[in-house]
Each structure stands twice: as structure tokens, then as C-alpha cells.
Amino acid sequence: MKLKAELRTGYHVNSDKPADEYLIPLKLTWAKEPLQTVQIVYPKPQLEKYDFSPSPLSVFSGQFEIVTHFKAPPAIAPGPAMMTGKLRYQACNNKECLPPRTAEVTLSVDVQ
């Protein structure tokens, strides 16, 4: 499943692995059921230089996708199901930062 995100021009979010320990990473988490999360793959981060930082930061900007691989547990009943997740992110532009936010993500699936 690809989760597509788009940021407003001029803004970035920290990647899933920011270099600075104080920066808040982008993090997607899913509920433990009905599907099992096998792997979450973040895009390759961009190393961008900003006026406020002496060294490049590991960020995502523009449009990007986060891919999640799910698997259906053996006991799951066929039919429609709903996965819920949370995306934690913190955005900045070249001069200011916005507070961290957590967005709800829902995924409708049909188990066949």
C-alpha cells in the first residue's frame, strides 16, 4: 500500500532518520490488526541545506510515498476490513517550524 503525501511548497518534514537527535522523525504506525504489518518503507531522504542549519538535514519535501507491506493473518475472515494508522510528522520551512502533528490514516481493504 502506498501512502502518498504532498507538502506545501517551501516546507519539509524530517525524514524517518533525522541526523539530529532532537528533531522529530516522520513515523507511520499501524494498528496490530486486522492485518499484520510486515514492513514500512520510507522513501530515500533528501539532504537539504537550510539557512538555519550548519549541516544538511535529512528531509522529505514535495510529493513522496511511504509503502507499507501487509499480510493477512490465517484466521482473518474474508470480507471488508479497516486498518487504522497514525502518521507523526513535524514540518518547517527555511525560517520557522510548525508544531508536531499526528494524522489519522485509515485504509479500507477487502480480504478475499
Place this chain on the structure above:
Amino acid sequence: MPKRIAVAAVCFAAAGLVWTACSNGVTVRAAVKAEKDRKPAPEFALKDADGKTVHLADYKGKVVLLDFWATWCAPCKVEIPWFMEFEQQLKDRGFAVVGVAMDEDGWSVVKPYLQEMKINYRILMGTEQVGAIYGGVESLPTTFLIDRQGKIASVHIGLDRGKEDFKNDIVRLLDAPRADFRDPARGLFAFLTGAR
């Protein structure tokens, strides 16, 4: 046999939220306002790193640089060394820097940063309520310069001013005649002695 999963729909609120949040990111360029246009800085009571309750009123008569910041805010960290320098250079003239940390995780993340940076001015732990009475503080850094009368002389959102601009504004406020020097009796005394 493995079950097949067909993705029916993805509802992704995050991108919209980013857009919404980002639309609040307005950079304001502001210099020191004329005295008649200044409004009183809202009073607050916040805890410092030692657990002591600090009120804005504790700084009555001083020029205060009130800086809303967070450890996760990289632009905020550009200004912190400036503010440390201002505190050191100007504290004897009636100036104080007060940092208000807006970290959700509280002192557990802020205290290590204070020690790492050896911050020489007082840091308080912010609350949503205090952020709200100061206009929401949607973006960080947000910095208020408060005059000796406790009124907001300027507001700076984001890195909109350089170090020297900040310092000039502070010195201007420090050099402004104090309110208690401008009462009618004082003016009369100055007139009679020719000390104008």
C-alpha cells in the same frame, strides 16, 4: 492458501493537515511599535527548570525578550546563542531573556538540551494555554520584545530578524525614558533646573 488483500480506499488525512498547518505559517516582519500602539503582555505563571513558579510580573521594570521555542525547532537554535550573548551583555541594564519551551515531552527533553547548550537565561516550560494568550504561537520561534512598562513592543515570527536587528531593538527599548521619569512633577523639575 494465503489470502489476497485488495485495497479499497485510503483515507489520508495527513497531507491535508500539513497543508492546513502550513497555511498558518505566516512570517511577520515587525520592528518596535510606537508606544501608543503597544498592548500589555499577558501575565503568566510557568515553572522553571527548578520547579519554581515564575510570573511575567517578576520582570516588572525590565525589558524582556520572551522567546517561544522548542528543542525540535532547528531555526530556534540559531537565535539561542544570540540571546545568550544579549543576556550576558545587557542584563545589568535591566534586560532579561526568558525562554518558553513548547516541547510536548517536557523537561525530560528540555533539561538535557539546556545542559548541552549551557543556556545562561531562564527557561520556563510552556503550556498551550500560555501559547493561546500570546496569540496561538503557531510557528516557532516566536519572539516578543516587552518594554519596561510590560507592553509588547514587537513580535517576530520565524527567523525574520538578524542578530543586530534584535540587539538594536533591545537597546532602543533600554534607552527609552522610563515611565517614572516622565511624570508631570519630574518634567517640572527638569524645566526648573534646566536639565532637559
